[in-house]
Amino acid sequence: MNIDELKKKYNDIKIDDLTGFKRIQVKENKDEEFYQDLIETVKQYDGKISIANGIVGNASKEGFLQAEEIIKKVIDGINPEWTKKQKAAYIHYQMGKLVSYSPDFNFRGRYVNSPMANDTRNIWKSVVSGESVCNGIAALMRNLLSRVGVTTSELSSGTHNFVLAEVEEGNIIIDPTWDLKSTLYGARPMYFGKTYEQLRQEEEHISDAHKLENPPENVVEITDSELREIYHSIGYAKENGKFIFPLLDEVNAIKSKEYNNMEEKLNDFFTMFTQKFPKEAVHLSETRTILETCIYELGIEPENLITKFVYDKDDKYCQNPHLSLFIDDEEINKQMMVLDTDLMQIKGIDISEFDKNFKLHDLNNVQPFWKKYLSIDEKTNEELEK
Amino acid sequence: MFEKTTIVFKNNIKVGIFMEWLKKLIRKLLKKDEIKLIEMPKEKETIKAVGNNFKLKLKQSADPERDDRNGYKIIKNIRLRDMI
Numbered sequence: 001m002n003i004d005e006l007k008k009k010y011n012d013i014k015i016d017d018l019t020g021f022k023r024i025q026v027k028e029n030k031d032e033e034f035y036q037d038l039i040e041t042v043k044q045y046d047g048k049i050s051i052a053n054g055i056v057g058n059a060s061k062e063g064f065l066q067a068e069e070i071i072k073k074v075i076d077g078i079n080p081e082w083t084k085k086q087k088a089a090y091i092h093y094q095m096g097k098l099v100s101y102s103p104d105f106n107f108r109g110r111y112v113n114s115p116m117a118n119d120t121r122n123i124w125k126s127v128v129s130g131e132s133v134c135n136g137i138a139a140l141m142r143n144l145l146s147r148v149g150v151t152t153s154e155l156s157s158g159t160h161n162f163v164l165a166e167v168e169e170g171n172i173i174i175d176p177t178w179d180l181k182s183t184l185y186g187a188r189p190m191y192f193g194k195t196y197e198q199l200r201q202e203e204e205h206i207s208d209a210h211k212l213e214n215p216p217e218n219v220v221e222i223t224d225s226e227l228r229e230i231y232h233s234i235g236y237a238k239e240n241g242k243f244i245f246p247l248l249d250e251v252n253a254i255k256s257k258e259y260n261n262m263e264e265k266l267n268d269f270f271t272m273f274t275q276k277f278p279k280e281a282v283h284l285s286e287t288r289t290i291l292e293t294c295i296y297e298l299g300i301e302p303e304n305l306i307t308k309f310v311y312d313k314d315d316k317y318c319q320n321p322h323l324s325l326f327i328d329d330e331e332i333n334k335q336m337m338v339l340d341t342d343l344m345q346i347k348g349i350d351i352s353e354f355d356k357n358f359k360l361h362d363l364n365n366v367q368p369f370w371k372k373y374l375s376i377d378e379k380t381n382e383e384l385e386k
Numbered sequence: 387m388f389e390k391t392t393i394v395f396k397n398n399i400k401v402g403i404f405m406e407w408l409k410k411l412i413r414k415l416l417k418k419d420e421i422k423l424i425e426m427p428k429e430k431e432t433i434k435a436v437g438n439n440f441k442l443k444l445k446q447s448a449d450p451e452r453d454d455r456n457g458y459k460i461i462k463n464i465r466l467r468d469m470i
Contacts, residue, residue, distance in 0.1 A: 187469035245470050297466045 006041045010034060021048035028053045028123060028139040029146040032075070039068055053139055057122025067124035074098070075147055082234070084150045084167040085222070088174065089230045091144045092192050095137065095176040096184030100283035102131035130283070134177040135161040141176045155216065160209040162191075170220035173199065175210070181286040185277075186236070187245045193222025247290065250276060251297055262299060262331040269298060270337075270346035278344045284309065284323050287339070291325065304329035306369060310338075310358040318361045324354070326370065334373055 003022065007015055014025040022045070026038065042049060042061055050058035059067065074094050078087055102120055119125040123140045126132035132140065138161040142152040151166040155173065162175040175191035182189050191199075196219055199210040222230070228241030237243050250272055259265040273294070274281060281287050288307050295305055309321035323339040325346070336354050339346050351373050360368050 182469060185469075242470050245466075248466050248470055251466055293464060293466055293469075 001037060001041055002044060003041055006037060009037065021050055023050045023052060023058065025052045025054070028143040029152060031149075032147040035068070035147060039065065051124060053123050053143070054121055057119055057125055057136075059122050059124035059128075063128050064124045067127035070098070070127050071144065071147075074144060078148050079234075080148075084165070085172070085230055086234050087148050087150055088145060088165045088167060088172065089189075089192065089227075089236075090234050091141060091148070091150075092174055092176055092179065092189060093183045093231070093234075093236055094144070095141060096180045096182065096283070096286065097279075099126050099130055099132040099137055099140065099180070100184075101137070101177060101180055101285040102133065137161075137177045137180075138163050141174070153216075155210075155212060157209055157211050162210065164216050164219075167220070170218040171216055172222060173216065173219060178209075180283070181289050184280050184283055184286045185245065185247050185290055186243060187248075188237075188243045189227070189231075193220075193227060195219050195221045247273075247277065247294070251294055255298065263335075265298060266295070266300075266327075266332070269294065274339075274344045274346060281339065281344065282341050284321060284339075284341075288323055291323075295325075295327070300327055300329060300332070304332075308360070308369070310360060311362075313357060313359050318363075322358065324358070336370065 001009070003015060003024070006024075007013060010030075012027060014023075016023040016025070024038075024042075026034075038051070042051065042064055045061070049061050051061075051064040052058050074091070077094070078090055082090070119129060120131055120133040121136045121139070123136065123143050126136045126140055135156075138154055141163050142154065145152050145163075145165060153164045155162045155164050160177070162173065162177065164171050165174055172193045173191075173196060174193070176183075179189045179191045181187070196210075196212065196215045198221070203210060225241070228237050228243075231237035231243065232239060232241060251269070254265065254269050254272065257265075257268070259268070273291070280290075288309075292302065292305060292307060296302055304327060306326040308324050308326075310324045311318045311321060322341075325337045325339070326335070327337075328334045334351065335348055336351050337346050337348050338354070338358075351370055352375070355368075355370060355374060360366065
């Protein structure tokens with residue numbers, strides 16, 4: 001069908017004639033038939049077109065169709081006989097593989113209006129780029145769930161968006177963003193089916209991310225045992241209810257070996273990690289926190305590890321972060337490392353070499369922590385250059 | 387006449403509007419064209435034990451990547467074995 005026919009059939013879509021292209025704005029929670037009609041319309045359209053699920057963010061025709069291929073693969077993984085809880089659990093578990101959290105950094109009250117800011121709120125751009133923020137991630141999850149018959153609504157605290165899904169017994173609260181690390185690395189989801197009271201009790205005085213002016217009603221809890229049962233039934237937990245989480249087995253294997261020193265142990269871990277988890281490793285936000293957890297597990301105290309996103313000095317708009325890790329304890333003395341996602345290695349780097357090549361985000365006015373480790377000569381040269 | 391100056395503050399200073407005012411004042415007094423204010427990072431940790439098996443550790447730091455309005459400033463001091 002053409003655009004006019006689409007508009008006639010679905011009168012809640014918005015079509016704008018802009019300079020040089022048409023913009024179709026659709027809701028994220030329509031059924032599968034709608035998106036199939038939309039795909040056909042976009043394919044047929046002979047001209048420039050953009051597809052959006054909100055005021056900001058535009059997916060091109062090619063981007064939209066590419067994303068729809070990816071989405072189709074996810075939907076095809078759903079057993080139509082599953083309950084709504086099972087479908088929701090399955091979709092929740094795909095989110096970590098689909099997208100990585102890519103925040104708009106809050107630099108002292110100035111929110112970065114990065115070129116990516118709008119893209120990360122568009123469902124299809126998020127799927128193609130693999131990067132999104134909480135409202136994009138929530139919109140994507142709602143989109144996927146609506147296609148398989150699960151009704152959802154958006155929950156928003158004002159600073160964070162998450163999802164309320166209607167299942168057989170009532171509503172369940174899901175935070176796909178906060179669970180990205182778990183769902184990417186195959187661990188136990190921690191934000192699937194908690195009640196509002198449970199979330200607030202855990203986070204009171206710490207975070208208002210889940211604090212709602214009007215908490216949802218008829219919320220049912222998914223207990224730990226039920227969670228494990230559901231995930232076992234869809235193939236992501238073992239019969240004993242434990243999640244597959246292959247990284248834990250690998251770390252335990254390293255812990256059980258003898259090493260001459262901590263440096264050798266960590267090098268073995270980094271080699272294993274980049275070899276066995278290369279697809280996961282490029283999801284930088286999630287990889288950052290999982291590496292922190294692993295390094296803690298291997299014996300480095302959290303206060304002796306600093307992780308930072310840094311940028312090449314010639315990265316004008318700070319669009320391509322690198323993950324840096326710095327360890328300084330009794331055994332590992334001031335070791336700087338960088339995750340090189342091209343070579344898929346975690347490489348040690350001399351601090352002065354690091355300082356020459358990398359910077360913090362341009363809007364970050366904090367003194368880079370590594371500066372204090374530069375030699376006096378290097379610091380003097382830097383001051384002279386200024 | 388047109389000079390850059392970098393001033394390093396070691397104490398915790400509230401930024402935003404105050405920093406902009408401070409920069410304007412320094413520019414005026416010292417007749418400098420560009421001022422860059424660099425703040426030393428501050429860290430404050432609060433550990434809260436909750437009724438389940440893991441501790442929540444709030445790390446209020448100057449690291450903007452951990453304070454992006456989405457509550458990512460919660461750093462769960464969780465063990466790998468608790469994620470299974």
